[in-house]
Amino acid sequence: xxxxxxxxxxxxxxxxxxxxxxxxxxxxDAEQRVVSRPQPSAGAVGLVSxxxxxxxxxxxxxxxxxxxTAAAPGDxxxxxxxxxxxxxxxxxxxxAGVVHIVKNYTGDVLNFRLAAELAEEQGIQTEMVLVxxxxxxxxxxxxxGRRGTGAALVVEKLLGAAAEEGTDLQTLATLGRRVNERxxxxxxxxLAGTVPAVGRPGFDLGPTEVELGVGIHGEPGRxxxxxxxxxxxxxxxxEAIDAEQRIEGxxxxxxxxxxxxxxxxLYGGFAEASAWIQTRGATLARCLVGNYVTSLDQAGFSITxxxxxxxxxxxxxxxxQTPALRWGR
Amino acid sequence: xxxxxxxxxxxxxxxxxxxxxxxxxxxxDAEQRVVSRPQPSAGAVGLVSxxxxxxxxxxxxxxxxxxxTAAAPGDxxxxxxxxxxxxxxxxxxxxAGVVHIVKNYTGDVLNFRLAAELAEEQGIQTEMVLVxxxxxxxxxxxxxGRRGTGAALVVEKLLGAAAEEGTDLQTLATLGRRVNERxxxxxxxxLAGTVPAVGRPGFDLGPTEVELGVGIHGEPGRxxxxxxxxxxxxxxxxEAIDAEQRIEGxxxxxxxxxxxxxxxxLYGGFAEASAWIQTRGATLARCLVGNYVTSLDQAGFSITxxxxxxxxxxxxxxxxQTPALRWGR
Numbered sequence: 149x150x151x152x153x154x155x156x157x158x159x160x161x162x163x164x165x166x167x168x169x170x171x172x173x174x175x176x177d178a179e180q181r182v183v184s185r186p187q188p189s190a191g192a193v194g195l196v197s198x199x200x201x202x203x204x205x206x207x208x209x210x211x212x213x214x215x216x217t218a219a220a221p222g223d224x225x226x227x228x229x230x231x232x233x234x235x236x237x238x239x240x241x242x243x244a245g246v247v248h249i250v251k252n253y254t255g256d257v258l259n260f261r262l263a264a265e266l267a268e269e270q271g272i273q274t275e276m277v278l279v280x281x282x283x284x285x286x287x288x289x290x291x292x293g294r295r296g297t298g299a300a301l302v303v304e305k306l307l308g309a310a311a312e313e314g315t316d317l318q319t320l321a322t323l324g325r326r327v328n329e330r331x332x333x334x335x336x337x338x339l340a341g342t343v344p345a346v347g348r349p350g351f352d353l354g355p356t357e358v359e360l361g362v363g364i365h366g367e368p369g370r371x372x373x374x375x376x377x378x379x380x381x382x383x384x385x386x387e388a389i390d391a392e393q394r395i396e397g398x399x400x401x402x403x404x405x406x407x408x409x410x411x412x413x414l415y416g417g418f419a420e421a422s423a424w425i426q427t428r429g430a431t432l433a434r435c436l437v438g439n440y441v442t443s444l445d446q447a448g449f450s451i452t453x454x455x456x457x458x459x460x461x462x463x464x465x466x467x468x469q470t471p472a473l474r475w476g477r
Numbered sequence: 478x479x480x481x482x483x484x485x486x487x488x489x490x491x492x493x494x495x496x497x498x499x500x501x502x503x504x505x506d507a508e509q510r511v512v513s514r515p516q517p518s519a520g521a522v523g524l525v526s527x528x529x530x531x532x533x534x535x536x537x538x539x540x541x542x543x544x545x546t547a548a549a550p551g552d553x554x555x556x557x558x559x560x561x562x563x564x565x566x567x568x569x570x571x572x573a574g575v576v577h578i579v580k581n582y583t584g585d586v587l588n589f590r591l592a593a594e595l596a597e598e599q600g601i602q603t604e605m606v607l608v609x610x611x612x613x614x615x616x617x618x619x620x621x622g623r624r625g626t627g628a629a630l631v632v633e634k635l636l637g638a639a640a641e642e643g644t645d646l647q648t649l650a651t652l653g654r655r656v657n658e659r660x661x662x663x664x665x666x667x668l669a670g671t672v673p674a675v676g677r678p679g680f681d682l683g684p685t686e687v688e689l690g691v692g693i694h695g696e697p698g699r700x701x702x703x704x705x706x707x708x709x710x711x712x713x714x715x716e717a718i719d720a721e722q723r724i725e726g727x728x729x730x731x732x733x734x735x736x737x738x739x740x741x742x743l744y745g746g747f748a749e750a751s752a753w754i755q756t757r758g759a760t761l762a763r764c765l766v767g768n769y770v771t772s773l774d775q776a777g778f779s780i781t782x783x784x785x786x787x788x789x790x791x792x793x794x795x796x797x798q799t800p801a802l803r804w805g806r
Binding site for chain 2: 150153162164204339411418439449
């Protein structure tokens with residue numbers, strides 16, 4: 149294992165220290181492990197997400213005006229504990245309630261549910277938006293039902309914009325579920341990532357093998373495939389998505405790197421995705437290309453397609469000011 | 478070699494197609510291989526950079542308001558040809574002249590010089606700002622004198638802000654040279670990157686070896702070192718920089734990933750850099766943490782330290798709207 153780390157046990161703590169030093173505009177509670185905006189919009193519903201670390205910039209990098217109010221990063225690939233989610237919820241609540249944006253993994257769902265009960269006892273209303281966009285497998289080693297992946301970013305961005313507009317708790321939760329329903333993802337791994345505490349790659353891939361439908365923790369996908377030209381891999385991913393949720397109309401595409409894939413490859417891959425979508429007759433209305441929802445040092449990519457409508461497009465375009473996503477004023 | 482590519486020969490062309498699809502706000506001339514802003518500020522001096530591809534988002538990702546007017550990406554790790562730089566200069570010139578920001582590699586310097594002569598014949602005034610911030614080695618396999626690395630981003634950002642203010646050609650060139658003189662960099666590789674057309678890693682590193690002072694094309698540094706905890710590697714890099722250019726006062730730190738290093742490791746490394754600088758008595762006034770000046774799929778990091786003053790801080794804070802760097806309005 150060759151990593152830029154101090155010790156496997158200090159990876160999350162060290163990264164949070166660095167995050168705090170790099171982003172003094174955010175509040176980092178190292179003890180509780182909560183990252184939050186210091187001044188949420190008055191009266192706005194709070195948005196809290198969290199999950200295992202190792203997917204950076206998800207979720208800590210999406211805290212800020214126009215996106216999350218607070219994030220609770222767990223250990224590497226490990227759900228945050230209920231008390232931590234409770235602390236994040238308390239920080240995020242201004243009296244209007246808090247939406248929990250939760251990727252569908254058993255541990256995350258359980259701990260957010262427990263946190264919601266604890267929050268309720270403290271008078272904090274919560275609603276959960278479950279993200280389960282990864283259409284590669286139904287049920288998996290870590291989930292009942294589909295896994296949650298790239299759509300987490302999309303839900304966080306769109307709900308963040310809606311929350312800034314003063315949208316109420318129930319409406320936000322309904323919107324979040326709608327965004328999730330309109331989103332579908334598929335990932336392909338070229339090289340496995342290594343969890344620091346484990347010290348060896350999470351799975352074995354031969355020199356010409358890829359994992360089709362891989363999860364963001366390196367979970368098995370549908371099958372092993374052959375490392376073909378990018379065009380074929382991307383066609384495989386888009387056809388899988390299209391079979392589940394027809395790619396048509398205006399779409400938002402997140403062409404996402406798994407963490408160790410350089411930008412030159414991602415742009416090359418995106419060229420093929422863009423061409424496929426155009427041939428298909430759909431419109432590439434918005435896009436993001438880069439390492440946004442990662443899996444430690446896994447190499448490969450995932451594609452998330454969200455079918456837009458006027459409301460979602462407007463919310464996507466609204467200003468956002470976070471470490472990893474920023475536009476508008 | 479496991480890469481998300483179509484063929485080794487089409488990597489740059491494919492990436493530019495993807496870049497064009499992702500960034501319709503920029504003009505991508507695929508034939509000339511020039512990326513430019515469609516509407517540069519009237520009367521402003523043009524800023525052109527370029528160099529081998531494989532360092533993305535450098536330089537194409539830094540084209541836009543507040544930064545470069547145009548960029549000329551060469552083949553992977555290969556200088557752009559003179560005609561290409563000329564085309565970029567012609568697009569960037571609004572009559573006030575063009576600054577060429579050139580990383581100090583023999584091929585780049587030669588081709589930008591030839592392009593400057595051709596530009597002169599067309600009535601386009603140019604000034605060259607040579608970037609040679611990498612203090613690891615004096616002369617190298619690809620340079621006379623120091624190599625240019627992370628400071629290219631800093632020069633591009635600061636001159637971009639100054640150009641927007643209407644600063645003239647000579648003053649901009651002088652400013653650019655001043656920024657370069659106040660910047661120093663040092664890089665460490667954990668794993669070598671692979672040039673697609675070559676198909677194997679550019680150098681060999683044992684499982685516990687690192688290359689201290691590595692260049693952005695995988696050029697040899699000062700020596701092989703041992704893979705130690707991040708804290709020690711970062712101390713080595715900062716002490717090397719400090720020996721050459723004392724780290725004091727207000728500093729801007731670019732904590733940069735080599736392309737395949739995930740953000741969780743970069744933030745962890747940045748925690749150590751930040752702590753070192755604080756202990757040293759200097760002030761971390763501004764920073765960037767991420768994969769900004771990469772080396773294909775090389776793993777590792779580099780640190781660039783620029784000593785700020787009031788003018789440079791103001792220019793750093795000025796609005797910028799490019800694919801890879803954006804803040805302000």
